[in-house]
Amino acid sequence: MSSLVAALSPHYAARMFLTFRSPSxxxxxxxxxxxxxxxxxxxxxxxxxxxxxxxxxxxxxxxxxxxxxxxxxxxxxxxxxxxxxxxxxxxxxxxxxxxxxxxxxxxxxxxxxxxxxxxxxxxxxxxxxxxxxxxxxxxxxxxxxxxxxxxxxxxxxxxxxxxxxxxxxxxxxxxNAPRRYLVSGMGDALATWFEARTVAEARTPNQVGGLTTITAKALARLCYDTLIADGLEAANAVDARAVTPALERIVEANTLLSGLGFESGGLAIAHSVHNGLTTAGPTHAYLHGEKVAFGLVVQLVVEGQSSDEIDTVIRFCRSVGLPTTLGGLGLADADDDTIRVIAERTVAEGETAHNEPFGVSARMIADGIRAADARSRTMA
Ligand SMILES: [Zn+2]
Missing domain, CATH: 3.40.50.1970 (Rossmann fold)
Incomplete structure (x- = not known):
């Protein structure tokens, strides 16, 4: 991925400073x-x-x-x-x-x-x-x-x-844009808190080459809370082509909170899975945030997070129409080779999957993809 992160040797990482940046x-x-x-x-x-x-x-x-x-x-x-x-x-x-x-x-x-x-x-x-x-x-x-x-x-x-x-x-x-775009932005924003939390806990570099500030962590959390509170209402407002306070809050969450959160908070497995998914042709018909949403479920499964947390994320995705299965990304019939290529790309050198506090292998990601898909498909 980045020459920036690649340049951060473990020795240098030990001397990272808390770093936050934003638009003017x-x-x-x-x-x-x-x-x-x-x-x-x-x-x-x-x-x-x-x-x-x-x-x-x-x-x-x-x-x-x-x-x-x-x-x-x-x-x-x-x-x-x-x-x-x-x-x-x-x-x-x-x-x-x-x-x-x-x-x-x-x-x-x-x-x-x-x-x-x-x-x-x-x-x-x-x-x-x-x-x-x-x-x-x-x-x-x-x-x-x-x-x-x-x-x-x-x-x-x-x-x-x-x-x-x-x-x-x-x-x-x-x-006035189709609902799908706003919802995709919610998928991208949904991962923000979980990726920032992982990076902060692992003390691995955020996307601006420093350590995650409590400011960025708080913004990432606010992003998640705003989605849960206002996501569905905002999507419905777009169906009616109406600008409402809920829509304003979700636009701010998708754009400002998610933007500050991913950069100064950091990225982890969810965005790497997105990058891996782009190697599979059928996913080109799907938007960034749709792939990130599935990537987030994979991240939570690979991290071994609680059933409650994973189910809350999957239920939110379903409520607004974000994919949480391979079938939802055009990969219902994906064979083992396709999954292997996705997983290998996910853990390529410099990928943010390596910001996790544990070593991440292609095998772990492939298993996570299969498990996330099965869990979402069978969840009531
Ligand atoms: Zn993103």
């Missing part, structure tokens, strides 16, 4: 897109701005961006995102940013758009703004990009020295 500014609310120019101004960002956006985002928000940035006196170009967070897309965005003399890169779209926007800004050393149009994962606040091959296989992570300068979340847009 987080803004969330209905119709927040109309505030983009004003918020850039408040951050002292004068442009020109390059907005990396999907065709859909551009169609929906293009005129609002133009109006809002013009009012703030910030020149703007829009560069269309091709769909995959890949090196090709990064290269294309870097060329467009250079051609337009951009001083700030704004990503407007889903997680892959934002990952690519960060990589463009990181390459050029520019300020970066995340405008997520989905609350489907914990990427918008992070100082890391997940890079895939052009055919959607997980490839590597790129780490940046700073988090995004601004994260601007328009909850009207989130409320």
């Amino acid at each position: 500014r987080y803004v969330q609310g209905p119709d927040a897109t109309s505030q983009l120019g004003r918020q850039l101004q408040l951050m002292g960002l004068t442009g020109p701005a390059l907005i990396l956006a999907s065709a859909g985002s551009r169609a929906r928000s293009g005129s609002l961006w133009a109006e809002s940035l013009a009012a703030a006196g910030i020149p703007l170009v829009v560069h269309e995102f091709g769909g995959e967070s890949s090196q090709d897309e990064i290269d294309s965005g870097v060329a467009a940013a250079r051609a337009s003399g951009a001083e700030v890169i704004v990503g407007a779209g889903g997680g892959k758009t934002l990952d690519t926007a960060r990589a463009i800004a990181g390459t050029l050393g520019l300020a970066v703004v995340s405008c997520p149009t989905l609350a489907s994962n914990d990427a918008p606040c992070a100082a890391v990009s997940v890079i895939y091959t052009p055919d959607s296989v997980y490839e590597r992570l790129i780490f940046y020295p700073r988090n995004p300068d601004l994260v601007l979340v328009d909850t009207t847009i989130i409320a």
